[in-house]
Amino acid sequence: MSTAAARKRVGVLISGRGSNMVSLAEAARGPDYPAEIALVISNIPDVAGLDRARGFGIATATIDHRPFGKDREAFERAVDELLRVNQIDLLVLAGFMRILTPWFVKRWEGRMINIHPSLLPLFKGTHTHRQALEAGVAEHGCSVHFVVPELDAGPVILQAKVPVLPGDDEDLLSARVLVEEHKLYPAALAEVASGRARLVDGVVVRG
Numbered sequence: 001m002s003t004a005a006a007r008k009r010v011g012v013l014i015s016g017r018g019s020n021m022v023s024l025a026e027a028a029r030g031p032d033y034p035a036e037i038a039l040v041i042s043n044i045p046d047v048a049g050l051d052r053a054r055g056f057g058i059a060t061a062t063i064d065h066r067p068f069g070k071d072r073e074a075f076e077r078a079v080d081e082l083l084r085v086n087q088i089d090l091l092v093l094a095g096f097m098r099i100l101t102p103w104f105v106k107r108w109e110g111r112m113i114n115i116h117p118s119l120l121p122l123f124k125g126t127h128t129h130r131q132a133l134e135a136g137v138a139e140h141g142c143s144v145h146f147v148v149p150e151l152d153a154g155p156v157i158l159q160a161k162v163p164v165l166p167g168d169d170e171d172l173l174s175a176r177v178l179v180e181e182h183k184l185y186p187a188a189l190a191e192v193a194s195g196r197a198r199l200v201d202g203v204v205v206r207g
């Protein structure tokens with residue numbers, strides 16, 4: 001049996017430039033990487049990340065959330081159906097800026113991960129780099145976690161730290177964190193896709 005046959009099929013949800021998705025697609029080119037990026041879905045039409053995915057030969061789709069109005073679950077049912085049709089095993093959120101309902105999170109429990117630009121549990125939500133600067137912390141970073149219904153509260157799989165330096169502003173700090181995100185996310189996805197990190201009873205079990 002070849003390694004390729006055992007690879008997990010990964011769907012990636014994006015809302016924008018897709019630089020984390022690119023880091024995953026690059027990692028998945030490796031013959032021993034335990035996952036392939038099989039589908040990229042954006043909830044925003046025409047974002048740069050869709051073009052970048054097509055550049056890797058990855059299938060893409062747009063499911064615009066706006067026609068669904070306030071019915072978040074109807075939007076998610078459309079996403080879920082596309083994931084099912086494409087036989088997706090694992091779901092990766094990469095700059096996907098929609099809050100997911102408990103219905104969807106439950107469906108993908110243990111099979112959905114997210115990257116967040118802070119050292120969780122610090123600085124949940126948006127503007128994490130601004131939050132870090134305002135708090136005056138000496139260290140900042142990023143976290144990959146399993147997704148649970150509460151926003152940015154899921155069990156952490158891996159984290160990476162960066163120093164906060166004198167003279168930092170949001171742009172400088174976010175660029176420093178993003179370099180680490182691009183290494184952390186492929187490493188964390190490999191842990192999950194290989195089964196080395198699993199969500200069991202709400203905690204990450206390793207080995």
Ligand code: GAR
Nearest residue numbers: 016017018019020094095115116117
């Ligand atoms: C990344 O910094 C990611 O951590 C963040 O959005 C950016 C997306 O960039 N995600 C969140 O804030 C989720 N709450 P990308 O589209 O270039 O990957």
